[in-house]
Amino acid sequence: xxxxxxxxxxxxxxxxxxxxxVWYCLNIARQITxxxxxxxxxxxRKLPLLxxxxxxxxxxxxxxxxxxxxxxxxxxxxxQLVAAGFEGLLxxxxxxxxxxxxxxxxxxxxxxxxxxxxxFSPDSEIAKDFPLLAIGGFVFFYFYPLFWLRRVLKARHRxxxxxxxxxxxxxxxxxxxxxxxxxxxxxxxxxxxxxxxxEELIRMTREVQVGTPRRVALRNxxxxxxxxxxxxxxxxxxxxxxxxxxxxAILRIQSDQIRGRRFDRAEKLANEAPVKMLGxxxxxxxxxxxxxxxxxxxxxxxxxxx
Numbered sequence: 545x546x547x548x549x550x551x552x553x554x555x556x557x558x559x560x561x562x563x564x565x566v567w568y569c570l571n572i573a574r575q576i577t578x579x580x581x582x583x584x585x586x587x588x589r590k591l592p593l594l595x596x597x598x599x600x601x602x603x604x605x606x607x608x609x610x611x612x613x614x615x616x617x618x619x620x621x622x623x624q625l626v627a628a629g630f631e632g633l634l635x636x637x638x639x640x641x642x643x644x645x646x647x648x649x650x651x652x653x654x655x656x657x658x659x660x661x662x663x664f665s666p667d668s669e670i671a672k673d674f675p676l677l678a679i680g681g682f683v684f685f686y687f688y689p690l691f692w693l694r695r696v697l698k699a700r701h702r703x704x705x706x707x708x709x710x711x712x713x714x715x716x717x718x719x720x721x722x723x724x725x726x727x728x729x730x731x732x733x734x735x736x737x738x739x740x741x742x743e744e745l746i747r748m749t750r751e752v753q754v755g756t757p758r759r760v761a762l763r764n765x766x767x768x769x770x771x772x773x774x775x776x777x778x779x780x781x782x783x784x785x786x787x788x789x790x791x792x793a794i795l796r797i798q799s800d801q802i803r804g805r806r807f808d809r810a811e812k813l814a815n816e817a818p819v820k821m822l823g824x825x826x827x828x829x830x831x832x833x834x835x836x837x838x839x840x841x842x843x844x845x846x847x848x849x850x
Contacts, residue, residue, distance in 0.1 A: 569597060587738050589629065591633060591634060594646065594650070594688075595634070598642055598646065601645060601649075602637075602642065602645065604641075605640075605641040605644060605645065606637060608644075609637050609640040617636075617640060618636040618637055621639045622636035623770065624693055624770075627700070628697040629696075629740060629743070639689060642689050646685045646688055647685040650681075650685040651682040654678070654681035654685070655678050655681070658674055658677055658678060658681075662674065701769075703741070704740050704741045704744075704769065705771070705773055705802075707740075707741040708741060708773055708777070708802055709799050709806065711732060711736075711741060712777070712796075712802065713799055714728075715728050715795050716795040716799060718732070719792040726752060726758070729745060729748075729749050733746045744765050744768065744769055744774075747765070748761045748762065748764070748765045749761075758785060759781075762778040762781055762782055763778065763782065765778060766778035773805065776798065776801070776802075777798045780797075781794060781795075
């Protein structure tokens with residue numbers, strides 16, 4: 545007689561736990577984080593939902609990831625997060641804790657889902673491949689933070705590479721027209737829309753306005769972004785500032801060089817396209833062509849033979 549009430553209580557407990565988990569996920573999903581720039585404009589920065597769900601649990605592992613053995617990994621994560629534009633939203637130690645929390649929590653949840661599917665269909669392929677699927681889930685969730693960081697960093701660098709030649713052209717025209725370099729930089733930042741390059745330029749101009757030497761601000765921007773093209777431009781401007789060379793000529797040379805590199809990169813991608821298309825061609829297109837061409841001939845041959 546006690547089994548039925550106990551069963552109902554168990555189901556009710558699971559339903560309440562699921563409802564609480566859904567409510568927590570919905571509240572976290574509605575959160576939006578903004579980065580306020582120095583000129584009053586706000587740029588949205590949003591971490592993945594999985595990271596936002598696990599970040600409240602990250603302080604439990606701070607004592608573990610702050611050990612000396614993780615110093616290098618923590619420094620690399622800090623540098624990459626700053627270059628990706630997530631400075632102040634996600635630190636290196638938090639990223640390392642996510643690398644450990646994601647496979648443990650999400651991998652356990654993945655195994656529970658697999659067990660639930662196996663309970664409904666014990667003879668399915670999932671039951672046979674459960675160890676392989678479980679290990680694959682743990683490996684995927686372990687590398688997911690690294691894949692995310694690499695993707696956002698690559699996207700930010702690509703956006704800066706696309707905008708840099710145009711910005712250098714505008715600065716070149718402004719400087720050659722008689723405007724001061726910092727005034728031209730400030731006007732360019734005010735008129736252009738917010739993008740990764742404009743964010744870095746605004747930060748650099750504000751550093752100069754608070755008293756930082758221009759060469760130091762340029763060097764800080766080059767180290768912060770960690771992009772070879774932008775580092776080359778900053779080094780050229782620092783040398784021009786130290787040697788007294790015309791900034792307009794330096795900007796024009798750097799703009800031509802970056803535009804030439806972009807055309808070379810585009811040609812390289814165009815030359816790699818046929819090689820990349822070879823795999824899908826052999827796997828999907830050629831078998832279909834062979835089936836259409838050889839299928840009727842093979843059928844007629846089989847009819848004559850049998």
